[in-house]
Amino acid sequence: MVIGEAAIRAGCRFYAGYPITPQNEIPEYMAEHLRQVEGGVFIQSESEVAAIHMVAGASAAGARSMTSSSSPGISLKQEGISSLAACQLPAVIVNMMRGGPGLGNISPSQGDYFQATRGGGHGDYRVIVLGPATAQEMADLTMDAFTLADQYRTPVMILADGMMGQMMEPVVFKEPQPRVYPEIYIMKGAGAGKSKFIRGLILDPLDMEEHNWTLDRKYQVIARKETRHELYGTDDAELILVAYGTGARIAKGAIKRLRNTGLKVGLFRPITLWPFPTNELRDLAKKVENFLVFELSTGQMLEDVRLALQGFARIGFHGRPGGVVPTPAELANVVTRQYDRKQGIIEHH
Amino acid sequence: MKKVFGRPKSMKANIFHYCAGCGHSIAHRLIAEVIDELDIRGITIGVPPAGCAVLAYNYFDVDMIEAQHGRGPAMATGIKRVLPDRIVFSYQGDGDLAAIGIAESFHAANRGENITVIFINNAVYGMTGGQMAPTSILGQKTTTSPTGRQSVLEGHPIRVSEIFSLLPGTTYIERCTVNSPASILRTKKAIRKAFQCQIDGLGFSLIEILSPCPTNWKMTPVDSCRWIDEAMSKEFPLGILKDVPAEQKKGERRHAG
Numbered sequence: 001m002v003i004g005e006a007a008i009r010a011g012c013r014f015y016a017g018y019p020i021t022p023q024n025e026i027p028e029y030m031a032e033h034l035r036q037v038e039g040g041v042f043i044q045s046e047s048e049v050a051a052i053h054m055v056a057g058a059s060a061a062g063a064r065s066m067t068s069s070s071s072p073g074i075s076l077k078q079e080g081i082s083s084l085a086a087c088q089l090p091a092v093i094v095n096m097m098r099g100g101p102g103l104g105n106i107s108p109s110q111g112d113y114f115q116a117t118r119g120g121g122h123g124d125y126r127v128i129v130l131g132p133a134t135a136q137e138m139a140d141l142t143m144d145a146f147t148l149a150d151q152y153r154t155p156v157m158i159l160a161d162g163m164m165g166q167m168m169e170p171v172v173f174k175e176p177q178p179r180v181y182p183e184i185y186i187m188k189g190a191g192a193g194k195s196k197f198i199r200g201l202i203l204d205p206l207d208m209e210e211h212n213w214t215l216d217r218k219y220q221v222i223a224r225k226e227t228r229h230e231l232y233g234t235d236d237a238e239l240i241l242v243a244y245g246t247g248a249r250i251a252k253g254a255i256k257r258l259r260n261t262g263l264k265v266g267l268f269r270p271i272t273l274w275p276f277p278t279n280e281l282r283d284l285a286k287k288v289e290n291f292l293v294f295e296l297s298t299g300q301m302l303e304d305v306r307l308a309l310q311g312f313a314r315i316g317f318h319g320r321p322g323g324v325v326p327t328p329a330e331l332a333n334v335v336t337r338q339y340d341r342k343q344g345i346i347e348h349h
Numbered sequence: 350m351k352k353v354f355g356r357p358k359s360m361k362a363n364i365f366h367y368c369a370g371c372g373h374s375i376a377h378r379l380i381a382e383v384i385d386e387l388d389i390r391g392i393t394i395g396v397p398p399a400g401c402a403v404l405a406y407n408y409f410d411v412d413m414i415e416a417q418h419g420r421g422p423a424m425a426t427g428i429k430r431v432l433p434d435r436i437v438f439s440y441q442g443d444g445d446l447a448a449i450g451i452a453e454s455f456h457a458a459n460r461g462e463n464i465t466v467i468f469i470n471n472a473v474y475g476m477t478g479g480q481m482a483p484t485s486i487l488g489q490k491t492t493t494s495p496t497g498r499q500s501v502l503e504g505h506p507i508r509v510s511e512i513f514s515l516l517p518g519t520t521y522i523e524r525c526t527v528n529s530p531a532s533i534l535r536t537k538k539a540i541r542k543a544f545q546c547q548i549d550g551l552g553f554s555l556i557e558i559l560s561p562c563p564t565n566w567k568m569t570p571v572d573s574c575r576w577i578d579e580a581m582s583k584e585f586p587l588g589i590l591k592d593v594p595a596e597q598k599k600g601e602r603r604h605a606g
Contacts, residue, residue, distance in 0.1 A: 014431060041430045045423070046456035053420035053453070057427025060414050061394075061435075065427070083417050187412050187428070189392040189435050197406035198414040201399075 002135050002171055003094055003158065004029035006142035007066050008037060010176050012092070014058035014065040016043040016051040018073060021106045022162035023096035026068040039063075048073040052080030052093070059089040060198055062186035064146050064179065068094035070162070071112050072103060074120070081155050082121030085215070086200035090149035090156075090181070092142070093127075097161040099323030107323025108163035108246055113300035116159050117274040124212045126219045128156040128226065129273040131244040135169035141271075143176060150181045152222055159273060161296070163246045163325060228271035229280050233259070237266030239339050240284055242305050243294040244270050246325065251294055253328025258335055265335065273301070278308040285312035290345040292316040292338060294331060296324070316345040357381035359390045361410045370570025372560025373401055375527040376469060377408050379537045380438070383544055384411065393436045394428055396421045398450075400442040401475040419450020422457035425464045436547055438465040444474050447483035447507045454513075461518025461552035465543045468509060468555055471562040472581060479565035483507045486584045491565075506584055510557045514591040520551040522591040526559040526582065528574035542592075551593060559585055 004026050007015070015030040027044065034040040041058065045051035051067045058065040069077060074095045084091050097112045099105040116129045128148050132138040138160065145156040187198060202208040230248075233255055234240055243251040248269040258265045268284060268291075270277050285291075291313050293302045298321045309315055318334045320326045338346050356362065359381040365374040384390050390411055397405035399418035406413035416424045421439035429437040446454045446468050457464065473491055474480040481491040481498060484506045488497040498506075514522045521543050525536040536558055543554035559581050561573035568576060589595075 014427065016427070039431075043426070043430065046452050049420065050423040050426075050453050050456065053416065053423035054427035054430075057396075057414070057424035057429075058431045059427070060424075061428040061431035063431040079417055080420070087414075187394060187414055188432055189394055190410075190412050191391040193391075195410045195412050197412070199406060200417075201403055201415060 001025050001029050002138045003068070003142045004033065006139040006173060007092065007146070008034055008040070009173055010064065010143040010146040011179055012064045012066050012146065013037065013039050014041045014055065014063040015067065016045045016054040016058075017067050017069065018045050018048050018051055020070045020073045022098060022165050023068050023070050023094065025165065026094060048076035049079060052077040052084075055091050056080055056084055056087070056089055059084070059091050060087075060187045062188060064090075064150075066092040066094070068096070070096045070098045071100045071109070074112060074115070078121035081127060082119070082123050082125065083200050084155040085119070085125035085127065086123065087198050088153040089198070090153055092145045092149055092156050092158065094158045095160070096165045097159065099321070105323045106162060108161035108296060108325050109321065109323050110161060110245060110247060110296040110300070111321060112159065113273065113295070113297060116157055117276070117304070125215055126222075126274055128152070128154060128222060128275075129159050130156065131159050131271060131273045132164065133245050133248045133269065135167055135171050137271075138164065139171045139173055143174065147177055148226065150179065152218055153185065154218070159245065161246050223275035226272060227275050227277040227280060229277040230267075230269040230271060232267035232269065234266035234268065234284060234288070236264050237288055238264045239290040239292065239335070239345065240266045240268050240288050241292050241294055241335070242268045242270075242281070242301070244273060244301065247294050247296055250326060250328050250331055254331035254335065257328060257332040263336070263339070270301070276304045276308070278304070281305065281308040282312060285309050288313065290314050290316070290339060292318065292335060292345060295319045297321045314345040357385045359384040359393075359410050361408055363407050365408065366404060367401065368564040370561055370563040370573055371401070372471065372527045372558065372562070373469060375533060376467060376536075376558050376560065377405065379533070379540055380467060381409060382537060383541045386541065387544055387548065389436045389544070389548070392434065393438070394432070396425050396428070396437070396439040398439070398441045398445040400445055402440055402442065402469065403476070405440055419445050419448070420453055421445065421450065422462065422464065422466065423453040426457050426460070426462050429462060429464050433463070436465075436544065438467060438544070440467045441469070442475070443468070443470045443472065443482045443484040447509050458513050458553045458555070459516045459518050463547055463550055463552055465547050466553070466555045467540065468557040469560045470509070470557055470585065471560045472506070473562050473565045475562050475565055484509070484585070486580060508585060510555065510590045513555055519553045519555065519591055520593040521546045521554040522557070523589045524557040524559065524585055524587050526577050526587060528559070528561060528577045546594060549594070557585070559587070
């Protein structure tokens with residue numbers, strides 16, 4: 001609901017989606033509210049595949065466009081996400097992750113981190129991935145997602161989970177930015193002028209290579225300029241937890257408990273999952289030797305943390321996949337077990 | 350001197366890459382002629398498919414956005430809903446429409462999306478080298494039905510036009526061919542009617558064109574044209590399957606009489 005309202009306020013005028021738990025509140029909200037906005041189009045599509053391609057068409061035609069789904073549905077959308085990246089079309093995709101692989105279950109999970117941050121579909125591309133941890137951030141990042149999608153002409157994913165979807169928290173919607181998107185990229189008929197085409201098929205390998213490098217240069221700029229993260233209690237920390245989204249909420253609860261026992265623990269929370277705030281995390285390793293990654297998965301973001309910290313710090317891990325949501329108390333116990341004040345973290349292999 | 354024949358304004362001055370005797374180039378030209386005649390070049394957006402016509406944007410001088418295999422009608426839906434006063438057409442082969450994209454095509458038709466689909470049925474997968482299509486006829490030999498298509502193993506050819514004409518969202522559906530001068534003229538008339546339906550805001554229109562593929566049928570162009578008459582059109586009878594504007598006119602006349 002927060003995402004739907006934020007999207008409409010951000011100027012989203014096209015939504016297509018297919019029902020799947022746990023994210024049905026978004027299409028239901030859009031069905032009621034987007035249609036009330038002038039020019040607002042809501043379509044319940046026949047499939048996830050159709051939805052993402054409808055979004056591609058609407059985006060090419062000049063509308064700020066969005067679709068949402070949950071894990072198995074996002075897998076189906078990957079064909080279209082790859083195509084959006086290839087054709088440099090802006091769009092916002094929301095994934096309220098649930099347990100997997102396969103049909104899995106409908107409980108909160110962070111098992112789609114690899115899929116989201118490594119492109120997800122076929123080919124050489126990346127998707128900007130934003131990981132909100134509060135309802136307020138879901139509102140803010142949804143609005144930012146549309147701006148980023150336009151700015152870089154690329155799909156942007158909001159990566160949250162079923163827990164975030166069910167949360168009730170007060171939200172203040174920020175003032176939306178006016179849209180800046182050059183007319184030249186919008187396909188609306190040639191008029192009296194020259195016709196144009198948008199394509200992902202580039203048969204000549206040298207031309208395709210050039211296209212790949214063009215995309216890559218864009219991704220390099222994004223990686224340099226768009227990383228976001230939050231630091232929580234890191235100033236005096238001896239040990240830093242690394243967690244995002246729902247995992248970061250649990251981590252904050254655990255940190256409060258641990259600090260009550262005298263253990264100085266902080267949190268590094270990536271907000272952009274791609275680009276991952278590698279340098280910002282590595283900076284912390286100048287002061288702190290011990291890091292513990294916590295995820296609702298068997299360890300996916302762990303790989304990005306290793307890329308940032310391997311050789312600089314000791315890295316531990318705790319994960320609960322499958323839709324299990326551990327309590328802050330459980331995480332606090334794990335930290336106490338894995339962290340020895342004299343020896344530091346017991347490394348995870 | 351009076352010019353009696355020239356390149357349609359809606360065609361670029363590029364040479365077709367299609368094989369000798371292929372029906373795509375004829376279909377392209379007919380669409381371009383209709384776009385010119387209806388004077389809609391500047392407001393038309395085309396969606397080419399994956400398949401032999403994937404490079405259609407090299408030939409049509411109208412705005413075009415390429416769809417992934419089978420997703421043309423979904424993409425066209427997105428475009429048309431955002432720009433309802435534009436003319437949007439999707440160009441699709443038999444694999445694109447009747448196999449991998451049957452859901453997108455069927456549901457766009459069922460929603461009565463006000464778009465036009467040009468459906469090239471050549472009973473074979475052309476670009477990938479002659480594999481069986483959902484519209485390959487029984488007994489037809491392809492690289493993946495080397496002894497001929499058998500219904501027990503591969504099912505029956507799908508009659509897209511008949512099936513789609515049952516959907517209330519569709520307004521004009523005709524099956525034609527391009528294997529003779531007379532049939533080409535009839536096809537052009539059909540394409541024009543389909544686009545006119547869209548201009549009039551009536552809903553989903555589809556023109557199925559039985560189209561020769563000499564290369565993958567392993568026939569001469571002349572034999573290919575004959576095969577359409579002798580074999581293909583027995584499975585896929587030519588004619589108008591649905592004409593809502595004509596039915597409405599008939600109804601009005603009855604009412605007046």
